[in-house]
Amino acid sequence: MKEIAKAWEHEIDLLHERLAGLFRRAEPRQRSLVCLKGLLGTVERKNGWQLAERIGEAAPDGVQHLLERAQWDPDAARNVLTGVPCGWITGDEVYGGDRPLRLWLESRTQPFLLAVKKSEPLWW
Structure with a gap:
């Protein structure tokens, strides 16, 4: 270790x-x-x-x-x-509210965890 x-x-x-x-x-x-x-x-x-x-x-x-x-x-x-290189990406609700960013990360099959506002729709 x-x-x-x-x-x-x-x-x-x-x-x-x-x-x-x-x-x-x-x-x-x-x-x-x-x-x-x-x-x-x-x-x-x-x-x-x-x-x-x-x-x-x-x-x-x-x-x-x-x-x-x-x-x-x-x-x-x-x-x-x-x-x-990074294994995963994290971000606060500023980044989580950026739908194009989320779609781009998904298209790269990049693991990520982005906070979203409680009013943000999760599924389109």
């Missing part, structure tokens, strides 16, 4: 190496790695407070700064991540 965990950590580090150049400053670059590990780890709820606690910070200010104000290029990050 420890070998599997080490292999996963190595893959996360390799992925972060590909993303690291997108951050102009060292602090957000480093925080992005620990946040990535937190998102992929055992943190029960993936929010600013939980991630901050996971990475040893007393408040979510640094995590919020990374997501809201740090200078990095989300489009370039998306392009880097395009080549990363």
Whole structure:
């Protein structure tokens, strides 16, 4: 089991190496790695407070700064991540309410779990 965990950590580090150049400053670059590990780890709820606690910070200010104000290029990050294979996709009701996205995922036979609003029809 420890070998599997080490292999996963190595893959996360390799992925972060590909993303690291997108951050102009060292602090957000480093925080992005620990946040990535937190998102992929055992943190029960993936929010600013939980991630901050996971990475040893007393408040979510640094995590919020990374997501809201740090200078990095989300489009370039998306392009880097395009080549990363995934076993399944998840998303909140914003994505779940996007019927063309759901149909596209179904057409690719891509496993996914998207939240939908309770008023969203499930069958057409």
